[in-house]
Amino acid sequence: MMATSTSAEHTIGRVLVVDDEPVVGRVMARALSRHGHEAVYVSSAMAAIERLAAGAFDAVVTDVSMPDMDGVELLMRINRVEPDLPIVLVTGAPSVDTAIAAVQHHAFAYLRKPFSPGALGETVARAVLEARVRRGAEPSSGVGRQGVAECVQLDLALDAALASLHIHYQPIVSWSAQREVGYEALVRSHSKVLPHPGALFDAAERLGRRAELSRSIWTLTPVPFVAEDTRLFVNLHPHDLMDEWLYSPEQPLAKLAGRVVLELTERASLDGISDLTGRIRRLRELGYRIAVDDIGAGYSGLAALVALEPDTVKIDMGLVRGIDSSDLRRRVVWALLTLCRELSAEVVAEGVETAAERDALLDLGCDLFQGYLFARPAPPFVTPTF
Ligand code: G
Ligand code: MN
16 A cells, blocks of 8 residues: 555545556556555555445556456456446557457556556546546546445456356156146356346346346256257246347347247336337247246235236245145135136145145145146256155
8 A cells, every 4th residue: 555645635536556577567656655645555456446445535546467367357347336436457568359349348548558657646546537537436436336346246246156056957757647748947056145036137137237147047947858849948038028039030049939938037127118018929929938936925916817807826935834734824825726727727835844734735726836846947958746
C-alpha cells in the first residue's frame, strides 16, 4: 500500500495499480501519488479483485501481460459487472490483439510503456473525472465498492460452474405400466461456491448471464435415449421464452422436440412475457409439449393452467409430502386431478418418497409418479424400482 502525497480530501482519485513486476508497479504508484492520486499497488489480477472488495476505487491501472489472469481479462471481468469503473491498460509490448480487446471491453486508455509519470497521472485524472461526471457522484463513493469484487468473484465462480455443468435425469414412472415413461433433466455442477441449481440460477440472474446458463443446459440435455418412447422433461424459466434461440430448429433440443416436454414452473411469474400465447403456440408448432411444474406451490395459482393449456401438470411435492396422513392434502389433490382430467392434461405427482404417499395417490386415481421412492436423479439412465 502506498502512502498518498496529499490529504484524503484533496486526492483526485483512489487508484488500484496492478503489475506483476513490483518495481514497475511501485514506480507507477509513486507517479500517481505525486500527481495527487491515492495509489494502492497489487501484484496480480486476483489480488486486484480481492483488493477491490476492501475499499472504493475510482480507477484501475493494469499491466497487460501477467501470469494467471492477464490485464485484458481483468478489464473484461470488471467491465462486465461495473462498466463505470475506468480501467487504463499499460503495456511494454503493445499488440493489435490486445488493443482491439481494449476497445471492445471499453478500456479508458491503452498506454505504451515507457511513458512519462505525468502522462499516466494525467490520463488517470481524466478517467476519474469523466467517470464521476457520468455517475454524478462524490469522490470515491460509488465505483469500486464492495459489489464490484463480489460480482467479479461470482462471475469467476459461474465460469467454473458452467465448465463443470452436467445433467442428471430422474425417471417419471407409470404405475399401471410398471415402467418409466420419461426422464426429467436436472442441472448439476461441481462448483463448491454454487452447489445447487438455485444458487446457479441466482448467480446467473445477478450477472445478466441467465440466457447463457439456459443455453448451456439445452445444449447438454439431449442424450441418446434408452427407449424410443420415453419423453424428456426440461425445465424452463419464463425468461427463457424471450430467448429467440429457443425457437430455432438449430437449438439442440429441437431435433428431439416431439419427445420433449417443456416444464414452466408456477414459481416464477409469466406476467412479464410478451405474447405468451404466441410463444407457446410456436413451441407447439415445433413439436414440443408443455407442462406446468410445481402446481400447488402457492404462487401464481391456476393462472398458468389457463395461459398455457398444458399437456402435463406436475403436482408440487409440498402437496405430496405426507398426503397419506393429511385429509386436506388428499382433497386438494383430488380437486386438481379432477380439474386436469377436465382439461385433458395428464398429472405427475412429484417428490414421492414413501410407499404410503404413493398408495394414497393411487387411491385418488393418480398414475404417474416421480420421486426418490422410484429413483433419485442420476447420470443417464437410472432404472426405477417398483
Ligand atoms: O421444481 P422441480 O420440480 O423441477 O424440482 C425438482 C427437484 O426436486 C430436483 O432438484 C430433484 O432433485 C428434487 N427431487 C426429486 N424427487 C424428490 C423427492 O422425492 N424428494 C425430494 N425432497 N426432492 C426430490
Ligand atoms: Mn421440474
